[in-house]
Amino acid sequence: MTECANQCPCQRRLAGAEIAVEKNHQPRLQGSCQFFAQALGSGLIGQIKNSGNIRAMHDDDSTMNGAALKASIREIGRTLGFAEIGVARAEPGAAVAGLRAWLAEGMHGEMDYMARHAELRAQPQQLQPGTITVISAAVDYLPHDKTDDTPAQAAISRYAQGRDYHKIVRTRLQKLADAISELAGPFGYRVFSDSAPVMEVEFASQAGLGWRGKHTLLLSKQGSWRFLGEIYCDLPLPPDTPSEPHCGTCTACITACPTAAIVAPYKVDARRCISYLTIELAGAIPEEFRPLIGNRIYGCDDCQLCCPWNRFARIGDPAFAPRQGLDSASLVELFAWSEQQFNDRLAGSPIRRIGHERWLRNIAVALGNGPTTTESRAALENRAGDSSPLVREHVAWALATHRAE
Numbered sequence: 318m319t320e321c322a323n324q325c326p327c328q329r330r331l332a333g334a335e336i337a338v339e340k341n342h343q344p345r346l347q348g349s350c351q352f353f354a355q356a357l358g359s360g361l362i363g364q365i366k367n368s369g370n371i372r373a374m375h376d377d378d379s380t381m382n383g384a385a386l387k388a389s390i391r392e393i394g395r396t397l398g399f400a401e402i403g404v405a406r407a408e409p410g411a412a413v414a415g416l417r418a419w420l421a422e423g424m425h426g427e428m429d430y431m432a433r434h435a436e437l438r439a440q441p442q443q444l445q446p447g448t449i450t451v452i453s454a455a456v457d458y459l460p461h462d463k464t465d466d467t468p469a470q471a472a473i474s475r476y477a478q479g480r481d482y483h484k485i486v487r488t489r490l491q492k493l494a495d496a497i498s499e500l501a502g503p504f505g506y507r508v509f510s511d512s513a514p515v516m517e518v519e520f521a522s523q524a525g526l527g528w529r530g531k532h533t534l535l536l537s538k539q540g541s542w543r544f545l546g547e548i549y550c551d552l553p554l555p556p557d558t559p560s561e562p563h564c565g566t567c568t569a570c571i572t573a574c575p576t577a578a579i580v581a582p583y584k585v586d587a588r589r590c591i592s593y594l595t596i597e598l599a600g601a602i603p604e605e606f607r608p609l610i611g612n613r614i615y616g617c618d619d620c621q622l623c624c625p626w627n628r629f630a631r632i633g634d635p636a637f638a639p640r641q642g643l644d645s646a647s648l649v650e651l652f653a654w655s656e657q658q659f660n661d662r663l664a665g666s667p668i669r670r671i672g673h674e675r676w677l678r679n680i681a682v683a684l685g686n687g688p689t690t691t692e693s694r695a696a697l698e699n700r701a702g703d704s705s706p707l708v709r710e711h712v713a714w715a716l717a718t719h720r721a722e
Contacts, residue, residue, distance in 0.1 A: 383552070383553055383554045383555050384555055386497070386500060386501055386552070386554065387404055387554050387555060389500060390402060390404075390452065390493065390496075390497060390554075393493060393496045393497075394454060394493055397489045397492055397493055398456060398489060398634055398636075399454045399455065399456055399489065399493075400455045400456060400457045400539070400543065400633075401454070401455045401526050401537075402452065402453070402454045402455075402524075403452075403453050403521070403523075403524025403525040403526045403557045404450060404451070404452055404453070404524055404554045404555065404556050404557050405450070405451045405453060405520045405521075405523035405524040405556050405557065405559075406449070406450065406451070406523070406556050407441040407442070407448045407449055407450055407451050407520075407549065409438070409439060409441070409516045409519050409520070410519075410523075412516055412519040413438070413439040413516075416435060416438060416439070416516070417435065417439075419584070420432050420435060423588075424584075424585070424586045424587055424588065425587055426587045426588040426593055426597070426598070427597065427598060427599065428587065428593075428597055430514075434514035435514075437513075437514040438514040438515065438516050439516075441515075441549055444507070444513060444514065444515070444549065445505070445506070445507040445549040445550075446505070447505045447551040448505075448507075448549040448550065448551060449550075449551055449552075449553060450549075450550050450551070450552055450553065450554045450556075451520045451523075451524065451547050451548070451549060451550075452493075452524075452547065452548040452550060452554070453517075453520050453521045453523075453524040453526055453545065453546075453547055454486075454489075454490060454493070454545070454546045454547070454548075455521065455526050455527075455535075455537075455543040455544065455545055455546075456482070456485075456486055456489070456543060456544045456546070456633070456634055457539070457542060457543055457630075457631065457632075457633030457634055458475070458476055458479075458482065458542055458543065458544055458633040458634060458637040459475060459540075459542035459630050459631070459632055459633040460475055460478055460479055460632070460633065460637050460638050460639050460644065461475070461632065461639065461644060462632070463644065466612060467612075468611070468612050468686070468687045468688055469612070469647055469648060469649070469687050469688060469690075469693070470612060470645065470646070470647055470648065471612060471614050471643070471646050471647065471648050471651050471680070471683065472611070472612045472613045472614065472617075472618075472683075473613075473614060473615045473616065473643050473644075473668070474592070474615055474616030474617065474618050475542065475618055476542075476544070476616070476637070476667075477615055477616060477643075477666065477667045477668050478637070478638075478639040478640070478643040478644050479636065479637035479638050479639055479640055479666075480636055480637060480640070480665050480666065481665055481666055481667045482510065482511070482544045482637065482667070483510050483511060483512055483667070485636050485637075486510035486511075486544050486545075486546040487508055487509070487510040487512065487546065489546070490508040490509075490510065490546045490547075490548055491508055493548065494506050494508060494548055494550075497548075497550075497552070501552060504550055504551055504552050505550060505551040506548050506549060506550035506551070506552075507548070507549045507550075508546065508547070508548050509546060509547045509548075509549070510544065510545070510546035510547075511544075511545070511546075515547055515549075517535075517545045517547065518533070518534070518535045518545070520547060521535050521545050522535065522559055522560055523556065523557075523559045524556070524557050524559075525557040525558050525559060525560050526545075526560065527541075527543075527560050528560045528561065528562040528563060528564070529562070529583060530564055530570065530624065530626075531564055531567075531568065531570055531571060531579065531582040531583055532570035532571075532574075532579055532585070532620040532621070532624075533579075533583055533584070533585050534620070534621065536563070536564070536624070536626055537560070537626070538563070538626060538629060539626075539629055539630060539631070540621075540624070540626050540627040540628075540629055540630030541621050541624060541626065541627060541630075542621065542627065542630050542633060543633075563626070564582075567625060568582070569623040569624060569625065570620035570621075570623060570624055572623075573619045573620055573622070573623040574619060574620055575591060575609045575610070575611065575613075575617065575619060576589045576590065576591060576594075576606055576609045576610075577589060578590040578591070579620065589606070590617070591606075591609075591610055591613050591616065591617035592616045592617055594606055594610065595610070595613060595614060595615055595616060595617075595671075595675075595679045596615065596616060596671055596675075599675070600707065601678075601707060601710055601711070602678065602679075602682060602711070604714070607682050607685065607686070607711075607714065608686060608718075610679075610682055610683065610686065611683065611686050612648065612683045612686060612687060613679075613683065614648070614651070614676070614679040614680050614682075614683050615668055615671070615676075615679065640666065641662045641663070641666075643668075648680055648683050648684050648687060648693070648696075649684070649692050649693060649696045651676075651680055652677065652680045652681070652684065652696050652697075652700065653696065654673075654676075655673075656673040659673040659676055660673070674705050674707055674708060675707075677700065677703065677705070677708045677711075678707055678708055678711045681697065681700065681708065681711035681712045681714070681715050682711055682714070682715065684696060684697055684715050685697075685711075685714055685715025685716075685718040685719065686715075686718070689719045689722055693719075694716070694719060697712050697715050697716050697719075698716070700712045701713065701716065
């Protein structure tokens with residue numbers, strides 16, 4: 318998954334625990350030079366290749382070469398749809414101590430892989446031998462700015478309303494790595510997008526892409542609606558200047574959290590986080606949190622929606638536009654999906670990973686929190702005898718909630 322130093326993995330990162338990653342020992346070079354010559358103009362590629370002998374990157378005299386290559390990486394990144402690209406040393410520094418303390422407090426809940434792979438986060442060279450540099454990239458994803466969800470409508474985190482970001486970001490990073498190979502020659506690298514134990518926010522902050530907000534997500538002056546991806550590599554690129562924080566005295570995200578999961582600035586208790594409860598938690602949702610979940614059936618955006626910096630966010634990459642009506646679907650409509658419909662309609666979506674059972678569990682809670690209508694009660698009663706004990710439990714809770722009104 319992703320980094321968690323004094324933090325809960327945020328909603329868009331809780332979706333993809335331990336996704337398989339392609340490891341690249343032999344960069345794919347075929348056709349990339351031609352592609353980038355067309356995309357950027359043959360003059361730029363030629364200028365970069367001939368400026369400072371880029372192909373001698375591993376030589377001792379490489380300061381000028383590294384600076385020129387970094388500039389070209391940014392140019393190529395823009396053609397690939399990255400909003401920003403920065404460079405950091407592969408040294409997570411003080412964030413490691415924060416991660417270990419967070420794990421020691423048990424705030425990762427049932428996400429055992431967070432503890433199991435902690436040292437891989439702390440030591441990038443264990444994940445990809447020879448790594449000295451992290452190329453950090455951001456992709457804007459905000460699909461719309463609609464905020465008027467009604468209680469009968471399903472609230473799904475914006476990052477998950479469109480296509481699965483893991484594959485899209487990772488594919489673009491691979492194309493970027495191919496282009497770097499054309500300019501610098503074969504090099505050791507591995508690409509990631511929330512797909513391995515990587516301290517994403519820490520490296521993005523060091524690379525100048527933003528700063529860690531008090532909700533623990535990466536923030537920039539363009540907001541927080543961004544996916545992150547990384548290339549671990551052995552190229553001695555000069556690092557960028559880390560970002561200065563700009564949260565000041567603002568505590569809007571802390572106040573807005575429905576379950577008080579942001580227990581202190583820069584510290585989230587995952588066990589209370591709606592993203593954790595609706596995505597990562599495999600069993601029953603604790604009853605104390607069910608009423609607080611409202612109509613959120615997959616993740617939660619509240620700490621981002623209230624952030625003043627997100628006033629400056631722009632609609633992001635069209636690849637993440639809503640599909641299957643997930644930005645406007647009713648709870649009753651989604652609760653009626655069979656397992657086959659769930660799998661078919663959510664193919665290529667990060668939501669599919671939670672499975673149909675958790676999907677129904679989450680919607681049952683949301684229906685219990687919604688208005689008591691003939692339609693909602695009928696939908697719940699139709700699932701009262703579901704084959705899953707987990708679903709039956711949450712349906713029974715929802716029906717009891719309506720009877721108590």
